[in-house]
Amino acid sequence: xxxxxxxxxxxxxxxxxxxxxxxxxxxxxxxxxxxxxxxxxxxxxxxxxxxxxxxxxxxxxxxxxxxxxxxxxxxxxxxxxxxxxxxxxxxxxxxxxxxxxxxxxxxxxxxxxxxxxxxxxxxxxxxxxxxxxxxxxxxxxxxxxxxxxxxxxxxxxxxxxxxxxxxxxxxxxxxxxxxxxxxxxxxxxxxxxxxxxxxxxxxxxxxxxxxxxxxxxxxxxxxxxxxxxxxxxxxxxxxxxxxxxxxxxxxxxxxxxxxxxxxxxxxxxxxxxxxxxxxxxxxxxxxxxxxxxxxxxxxxxxxxxxxxxxxxxxxxxxxxxxxxxxxxxxxxxxxxxxxxxxxxxxxxxxxxxxxxxxxxxxxxxxxxxxxxxxxxxxxxxxxxxxxxxxxxxxxxxxxx
Numbered sequence: 001x002x003x004x005x006x007x008x009x010x011x012x013x014x015x016x017x018x019x020x021x022x023x024x025x026x027x028x029x030x031x032x033x034x035x036x037x038x039x040x041x042x043x044x045x046x047x048x049x050x051x052x053x054x055x056x057x058x059x060x061x062x063x064x065x066x067x068x069x070x071x072x073x074x075x076x077x078x079x080x081x082x083x084x085x086x087x088x089x090x091x092x093x094x095x096x097x098x099x100x101x102x103x104x105x106x107x108x109x110x111x112x113x114x115x116x117x118x119x120x121x122x123x124x125x126x127x128x129x130x131x132x133x134x135x136x137x138x139x140x141x142x143x144x145x146x147x148x149x150x151x152x153x154x155x156x157x158x159x160x161x162x163x164x165x166x167x168x169x170x171x172x173x174x175x176x177x178x179x180x181x182x183x184x185x186x187x188x189x190x191x192x193x194x195x196x197x198x199x200x201x202x203x204x205x206x207x208x209x210x211x212x213x214x215x216x217x218x219x220x221x222x223x224x225x226x227x228x229x230x231x232x233x234x235x236x237x238x239x240x241x242x243x244x245x246x247x248x249x250x251x252x253x254x255x256x257x258x259x260x261x262x263x264x265x266x267x268x269x270x271x272x273x274x275x276x277x278x279x280x281x282x283x284x285x286x287x288x289x290x291x292x293x294x295x296x297x298x299x300x301x302x303x304x305x306x307x308x309x310x311x312x313x314x315x316x317x318x319x320x321x322x323x324x325x326x327x328x329x330x331x332x333x334x335x336x337x338x339x340x341x342x343x344x345x346x347x348x349x350x351x352x353x354x355x356x357x358x359x360x361x362x363x364x365x366x367x368x369x370x371x372x373x374x375x376x377x378x379x380x381x382x383x384x385x386x387x388x389x390x391x392x393x394x395x396x397x398x399x400x
Contacts, residue, residue: 313333
């Protein structure tokens with residue numbers, strides 16, 4: 001009898017975490033490495049939020065809490081949804097988890113049965129398919145390439161739907177491409193979903209506050225109220241509030257689903273960190289002015305990276321609407337050989353040679369379900385980005 005579960009054969013470790021760890025190991029060994037793999041803002045958590053966490057410790061708020069979130073945080077989440085998205089939720093419709101990833105995982109674990117299908121636009125965040133597999137479902141990736149600016153079209157969505165489809169996972173702005181759907185583009189997708197009442201919508205809005213050039217963020221239940229009763233609207237404090245390590249994610253949806261997700265959480269992690277929950281209350285209720293300043297800084301970084309990568313021989317880099325990623329196409333590099341002698345057969349070979357020969361760590365496109373591309377996270381300093389992009393330009397120029 002095998003010791004390890006057969007479930008492990010269906011999943012793989014996160015490639016983004018693997019790249020980040022590899023870069024850290026090379027740095028520790030004295031290599032000159034610039035890591036562009038981690039999806040993590042380089043800003044510190046705002047002081048008022050840190051102070052709220054410290055107060056929670058000083059006030060003894062260090063005990064177990066309600067499994068899926070303290071009342072104060074649920075109230076803040078309800079207020080946020082009403083204020084920013086025009087969505088009305090009660091605390092019974094809200095769940096809080098240990099990061100956005102746990103919230104998504106809980107929902108899938110609570111709803112998927114063998115044979116259930118989950119439509120996932122590709123390129124996708126690396127964890128979506130594996131979480132579906134862990135929950136016993138079947139991921140159905142649907143490629144949306146550079147020709148549509150990495151956005152799913154209504155025709156592609158319609159073609160992927162079957163009687164077995166249970167969920168449609170939606171992420172805008174997107175990890176890994178930064179692509180954001182306009183209200184009109186999203187309405188076209190929700191029109192398709194309205195014709196298929198057996199499909200639930202999981203909207204991952206983690207990058208809501210990271211949009212550029214005046215782009216208007218909208219979420220499915222906001223655009224199409226008819227989907228409200230079968231939509232789980234997910235978010236968190238990690239990206240916009242620079243609280244990745246605090247591990248607080250949340251979602252709102254139908255009471256029956258939220259209750260089922262709470263059951264899953266009660267038998268896995270139980271409550272999220274009490275201190276982090278109180279810090280998240282301050283994040284959502286406190287001053288929001290720094291969001292605009294951070295957004296402008298990220299937009300400047302985006303413009304720098306897009307400009308420099310489009311000057312690299314063989315690369316095409318679309319200009320995304322949000323998040324802090326770009327997803328350049330490397331079609332012009334395939335089949336060539338690097339200065340170090342590596343044949344660029346695919347985007348994984350490109351990323352490996354780039355790291356080994358220039359010290360720039362990126363994540364290859366196959367990890368996100370669409371090739372030949374790679375993902376750059378520009379959540380780091382302009383100086384580091386300028387140097388990294390210069391090295392990428394030199395690497396591409398050296399291909400023959």
